[in-house]
Amino acid sequence: MPITTCVFDAYGTLFDVSAAARQAAGETGFPALAHRWPELAKRWRHKQLQYSWLRAITGAHADFWQVTQDGLDWALEATGLDGDPALRRRLLDLYWELKCFSEVPDMLATLKRDGMQTAILSNGSPAMLDGAVRSAGIAADLDDTLSVESVGIFKPDARVYDLVGQRFGCARDEVLFVSSNGWDAAAAAGYGFVAAWVNRSGEPVDRLPWRPAHIVTDLTTIPELTRTNS
Known part of the structure; x- marks a missing residue:
């Protein structure tokens, strides 16, 4: 047909799911992100997807905004960038305007x-x-x-x-x-x-x-x- x-x-x-990390890396105030944003973006996306699959399999549904935040928190800790609450807030804000x-x-x-x-x-x-x-x-x-x-x-x-x-x-x-x-x-x-x-x-x-x-x-x-x- x-x-x-x-x-x-x-x-x-x-x-572009990498756009939030890339844009934040170019802004003043987040120097630690400048050379680590590709790794952060990759880890964030991987966990975001992984958590969606696990929630689907186990019946533990939460909306994608919760999954996105959980994935970011894991990625920030994994890359050693979890000590800056302002960075977390900025990345999440940017995700709404990818x-x-x-x-x-x-x-x-x-x-x-x-x-x-x-x-x-x-x-x-x-x-x-x-x-x-x-x-x-x-x-x-x-x-x-x-x-x-x-x-x-x-x-x-x-x-x-x-x-x-x-x-x-x-x-x-x-x-x-x-x-x-x-x-x-x-x-x-x-x-x-x-x-x-x-x-x-x-x-x-x-x-x-x-x-x-x-x-x-x-x-x-x-x-x-x-x-x-x-």
């Missing part, structure tokens, strides 16, 4: 000109996603922002992917699902979406039972993929 709906993961896919990747606005505008339905499907809480979307200035080219909070469990639980069909009334194979997380793209492929993995850092494909239909290095070619599958 032709692609009618293009759905994006948010963090790491549309929004920059989107440079190709995102034009890519979304092209999808809308092509008649695509567009949405975010994210672990993020509604308030976090609203802040990021408004900060990036991309709200006009999104039909909706879907959060796992409506089902109370994180991806890759199938109930999260169910939200797309419930919202748009589309079949699974009408959806191009785009994620920078290999595990997310793989799980979406297993669910029945046409999945595209945005592999910006050249990582190996995850050893899982499913593989994404497409692997791209950024989001520039996403409109072409929707046409190819139409």
Whole structure:
């Protein structure tokens, strides 16, 4: 079936999750972060995801803002940067206004000109996603922002992917699902979406039972993929 709906993961896919640490490192007042921000950003993201999986598996759900704070606290301690409450506050404030990747606005505008339905499907809480979307200035080219909070469990639980069909009334194979997380793209492929993995850092494909239909290095070619599958 032709692609009618293009759905994006948010963090790491549309929004640069390293931007908060990178920006804080360039500000006065946080000299200890200047050369350690890449390590902090990597550890923060890893724990944020790991805690979401563990909470999903154990049924101990908390919203993504709590998970984000917990991940940051672990990463700050792991990098020896946990002695500065001002740094913690600044990093968390910046997370509400993450920059989107440079190709995102034009890519979304092209999808809308092509008649695509567009949405975010994210672990993020509604308030976090609203802040990021408004900060990036991309709200006009999104039909909706879907959060796992409506089902109370994180991806890759199938109930999260169910939200797309419930919202748009589309079949699974009408959806191009785009994620920078290999595990997310793989799980979406297993669910029945046409999945595209945005592999910006050249990582190996995850050893899982499913593989994404497409692997791209950024989001520039996403409109072409929707046409190819139409």
